[in-house]
Amino acid sequence: MRSLPFTADVFLSLFETYNRAIWPAQVVAYVLGIAVLLLALRPMAATGRIVPAVLSAYWLWNGVVYHLMYFLQINFAALGFGALFVLQGVLFAGHALRGRHGTRFRADIFGWSGLSLALLALAVYPLLGWLAGHSWPRAAMFGVAPCPTVIFTFGMLLMAEGRAPLLLAVIPFVWSLIGGSAVFLLGIPEDLSLLLAGVVGFGLLVWKSRR
Amino acid sequence: MKQITRRTFVRSLGAVATMPVSSMSDAATGPILTRAIPSSGEQIPAIGLGTWITFNVGNDERLRADRTRVMQTFFDHGGRLIDSSPMYGSSEAMIGYGLARTKNRDALFSATKVWTMFKPLGVSQMENSRGLWGVERFDLLQIHNLLDWSTHIKTLKAMKAERRVRYIGITTSQGWRHGDMETIMRSEPIDFVQFTYNVVDREVEERLLPLAAERGLAVIINRPFQEGVLIARMMGHPLPQWADEIDCKTWAQFLLKFIISHPAVTCAIPATRRVDHMKENMAALQGRLPDAKMRARMARHVQNV
Numbered sequence: 001m002r003s004l005p006f007t008a009d010v011f012l013s014l015f016e017t018y019n020r021a022i023w024p025a026q027v028v029a030y031v032l033g034i035a036v037l038l039l040a041l042r043p044m045a046a047t048g049r050i051v052p053a054v055l056s057a058y059w060l061w062n063g064v065v066y067h068l069m070y071f072l073q074i075n076f077a078a079l080g081f082g083a084l085f086v087l088q089g090v091l092f093a094g095h096a097l098r099g100r101h102g103t104r105f106r107a108d109i110f111g112w113s114g115l116s117l118a119l120l121a122l123a124v125y126p127l128l129g130w131l132a133g134h135s136w137p138r139a140a141m142f143g144v145a146p147c148p149t150v151i152f153t154f155g156m157l158l159m160a161e162g163r164a165p166l167l168l169a170v171i172p173f174v175w176s177l178i179g180g181s182a183v184f185l186l187g188i189p190e191d192l193s194l195l196l197a198g199v200v201g202f203g204l205l206v207w208k209s210r211r
Numbered sequence: 212m213k214q215i216t217r218r219t220f221v222r223s224l225g226a227v228a229t230m231p232v233s234s235m236s237d238a239a240t241g242p243i244l245t246r247a248i249p250s251s252g253e254q255i256p257a258i259g260l261g262t263w264i265t266f267n268v269g270n271d272e273r274l275r276a277d278r279t280r281v282m283q284t285f286f287d288h289g290g291r292l293i294d295s296s297p298m299y300g301s302s303e304a305m306i307g308y309g310l311a312r313t314k315n316r317d318a319l320f321s322a323t324k325v326w327t328m329f330k331p332l333g334v335s336q337m338e339n340s341r342g343l344w345g346v347e348r349f350d351l352l353q354i355h356n357l358l359d360w361s362t363h364i365k366t367l368k369a370m371k372a373e374r375r376v377r378y379i380g381i382t383t384s385q386g387w388r389h390g391d392m393e394t395i396m397r398s399e400p401i402d403f404v405q406f407t408y409n410v411v412d413r414e415v416e417e418r419l420l421p422l423a424a425e426r427g428l429a430v431i432i433n434r435p436f437q438e439g440v441l442i443a444r445m446m447g448h449p450l451p452q453w454a455d456e457i458d459c460k461t462w463a464q465f466l467l468k469f470i471i472s473h474p475a476v477t478c479a480i481p482a483t484r485r486v487d488h489m490k491e492n493m494a495a496l497q498g499r500l501p502d503a504k505m506r507a508r509m510a511r512h513v514q515n516v
Binding site for chain 2: 005009014073074076
């Protein structure tokens with residue numbers, strides 16, 4: 001049984017419409033992403049607030065604009081997805097307000113994995129999409145589309161200081177399974193990286209939380 | 212509700228054309244197979260247009276234009292019944308877009324569904340669907356997958372009494388909730404039922420199809436090609452020579468004629484995004500239909516492929 005109410009062609013067409021409508025938000029998202037990654041590499045006093053605030057903005061944008069304003073046009077389930085993304089955005093916003101957990105790259109398995117996932121989201125995911133024939137504007141762009149945003153989120157969570165914030169990883173993990181199903185249901189091969197990021201990222205976060 | 216026996220039901224079926232199948236590239240010129248809606252006697256063509264997946268195209272203008280051409284081809288070949296649902300994403304908006312741009316759309320027999328919980332949400336959803344289609348009223352409103360059916364059936368009965376809808380019905384697919392469906396078919400004054408039936412999925416031959424005939428219910432058949440799986444499976448094989456005996460030139464005709472030749476079936480609703488496939492589907496409305504012996508042969512053949 002096919003479980004999606006749309007085809008890959010329609011899905012990619014939606015990205016085309018969405019990307020053209022929100023331009024140049026993609027550029028802003030990229031700049032913020034690179035800035036956040038640099039902050040993790042060279043932390044400053046406000047890093048504990050800035051990183052979750054940027055992640056909150058990504059998740060809220062994806063929930064409201066991508067899911068509720070666009071994806072909902074072709075998929076009724078986007079209503080629930082939008083709610084999940086907004087909830088995650090609120091969780092990150094609360095984290096930013098408290099500002100208790102910094103983000104800092106450390107040269108251990110969690111730091112290297114986090115850095116790898118962040119670079120995967122920023123650079124490798126779009127390259128994989130391009131190789132699969134999903135180039136601009138029919139591509140899921142960093143920060144404004146769920147899949148690369150979720151991969152990046154795992155990267156930043158792995159670089160969080162102190163105990164791993166597992167609560168913040170639940171919705172990203174759930175989405176990695178939902179979004180990753182596009183590999184099989186829609187033939188979007190680049191989303192295999194989302195599945196891997198979800199499984200590896202969540203697994204490492206569980207391990208980190210128990211250390 | 213008007214009660215009819217299977218015999219009178221079969222007698223009420225529309226004429227079956229005996230002329231050769233018309234050219235695939237032309238609009239239908241000969242008589243097409245129609246079936247009577249038992250509760251009214253109104254005739255509708257035995258092939259309709261489903262919109263699950265295929266009409267969910269968002270706001271893409273290129274895809275919208277493609278689907279509008281599919282709709283025009285449907286109407287040009289005598290088609291009437293278009294079936295959709297709020298569950299199908301942008302399909303209802305696409306239908307409204309297409310209807311505003313097609314000729315012969317006055318022939319439309321509009322069928323959609325209510326798919327939500329609670330009366331206020333159902334009423335609001337049906338009104339929203341009416342706006343998306345751009346129709347004054349729907350010909351048929353159905354309760355999708357029996358979701359909150361005990362609530363919506365009251366609304367639909369009231370709407371029918373007020374002439375805000377012509378027919379009401381219930382749907383399911385892929386064999387789900389047949390027991391509940393049977394209960395409703397026996398107890399509620401509905402006009403239509405919709406469920407899955409094709410040359411492979413034949414469970415409904417046992418109870419639901421005979422019950423529909425006994426109760427005088429029109430039957431819409433969804434998933435006639437198992438969402439394309441069945442036709443893809445058959446495409447690698449040549450049509451048997453004896454398919455000529457029922458005027459079949461394509462697998463689509465073969466599979467659809469199997470369905471619409473069942474005496475209790477009113478209309479099958481294959482979905483397509485291609486004009487050439489639309490023509491193939493509509494060609495099933497012409498030529499000879501299989502009798503019981505031929506239908507058994509068709510089923511055996513598909514089973515053995």
